[in-house]
Amino acid sequence: MSDPLLYGKVADLRRAFDQAFSAAPTTADAELEDLITVQIAGKPHALRAREISGLFLHRSVLKVPTRRSELLGIAGIRSALVPIYDLAALLELGQSTSASPWIAVCDSLEPLGLSFQSLEGLLRVAKNCVSEATLDTASGLPRSVLRVNDQTYPIVEVGLLVKKLKGLGTLSEPGKDR
């Protein structure tokens, strides 16, 4: 490698990688929270990693007859049929016009998929970066906001959203809509 800049970069990567495994876990890790930043209907949002059981890309979604416009269909994930909902529609951000190839699967017992536009990444941030939850009058759900690096991400309360969907009784028995 004749490029000294690139050589330094490689060295930094190796050092950081080695350091991550050599250092002991810090107590401060308990004050950290993993948040997945995504784009929903072209707007940044964040999902709590602990409320997600997995992310999947480019899974084929089979449309099913339904009166609910936010229900996109069903997909086979981890050997189970999972209903897929349009997260933008659920958050009343409007029907997704562009493709939403990403699916976040929640609740491993009764899995439920939430489709969104794109994945930005995973952020491990201090819990104080997340604001206290306030009640959103429009959706009737509490709403928290992540502020990091001068960027604001509304946090989607996936657990409450899932409970709300299940409270409607439409998740466990999707066939009833027929």
Add this chain to the structure above:
Amino acid sequence: MAWTFGKKIAAGFGISVAMLVLVGMIAYRETDSLMENDRMVTHTHTVLEQLTLLLSAMQDAETAHRGFLVMGEDTYLEPYQSALAHIGPILSTLRGLTSDNDRQQRRLDQADALIQSKLGVIKHSIELRRTEGMLSARTELTEGKQVMDDFRRVVQAMEQEEHDLLKQRSSAAESGAKAAQFGIAAASLFALLFVGLAGWTITRSLNAQLSSATANIRSSSTELEAAATQQASGAREQSSATSEVSTTLRELLSTAKQIAESAQRVARIADDTAHGARSGDETVLRASDAVQSIKRQVDLIVAHMLDLGKKSQQVGGIVELINELAEQTNILAINATIEAAGAGDAGKRFGVVADEIRKLADRVAGSTKEIRGLIDDIRSAVNTTVMATEGGSKAVEAGSKQFVELTTSFKQIVELVGTTTEAAREIELSTKQQSTAVEQVNLAITNVAQATKENEASSNQTLQTARQLTALSRELTRMIQTDEAA
């Protein structure tokens, strides 16, 4: 009919001369007639004189005869002898003088016969006196007297004839003199009247013509004066113009010399240019070979660059694969992180690994993104280079063609420079000839200037003459009008 002055004056003189000739002819004819009359009168007097002499001779012969008869001496016969000598010539003269008169010729014949008879009687009587005496001779006297009487009658008749002729000729001479006097007087009067009329007519005509001519002269002299004034002004302007032309010609001469020097320089430079062009032609040929070599190298570069483009596409595909792997790794790492988070404290160590894997996947994704950008840059650069190289190849090809054209152009330049050299030499020669011509023109212009000055002086003289002519025409008009008034 418009007659000229000369014709009119000649006609006047001709009429006068004709009248003089007429009068002279009449006078001559009448004088000649008078002289003829006078000659005839003189002739008649001569005839009378000869008749008188003849009668006197005969009387002398008779007187001498009688004296001899009386005295008997020969001395008394001398008048007789003298008469005998004169009678013949007198008769001959009378015959000549009266040759134009038949009557007188016949009378003269009678007189001659009577004279011969008388002289015969006298001679016979003288012979008798001498031989027989006085008495015998006296008988002859009677016969002689009768002959003598007859002779006297004949002579008297002749004298009467001559007197009648004399009277008749005197009357004719007098009437001729009167006729001559009348004719001369009438001819002179007629000539005087005719010449006077002709003179009056000619004078009137001449006056009219002279008046018209003087008016024309005055008008012409006025126009001549104006023309002379204008000509003098024009001559002054021409003089000024010739001065300017002369100055311009001097400048032109100087310029022509400069042009000749420039033409010499141009010829020298053209020679140098021709030399340079020939050298440039060789250089262009070498450059053309070099360009062909460059073209081959450029084609090789294009081939290599296209190959490099293909290779970079292949690298891009591999990078896409790596990127795909990185994305999947990232998803896997995120899911692992999610799983670790769901496992609580037990999954913390796994979460660290998953986080590192995610970071590694992020870095790989970032690196692949950089690599993709670099590959895109490489492909873009390759494309740009290929295009530039192809453009360069085309430019080299065009340059090669242009070098061929340049070679042709250099040859043309060499030829044109040769032509330029010849032209410059011709210009130099022409300019020298032009300089000579300009000098000649300058000399001619100097002569023209001199002629213009002389022309100006001549114009002034013409102006003065025109003024004098105007004054003269006015004076002539005044004289004519005065004559007419008089």
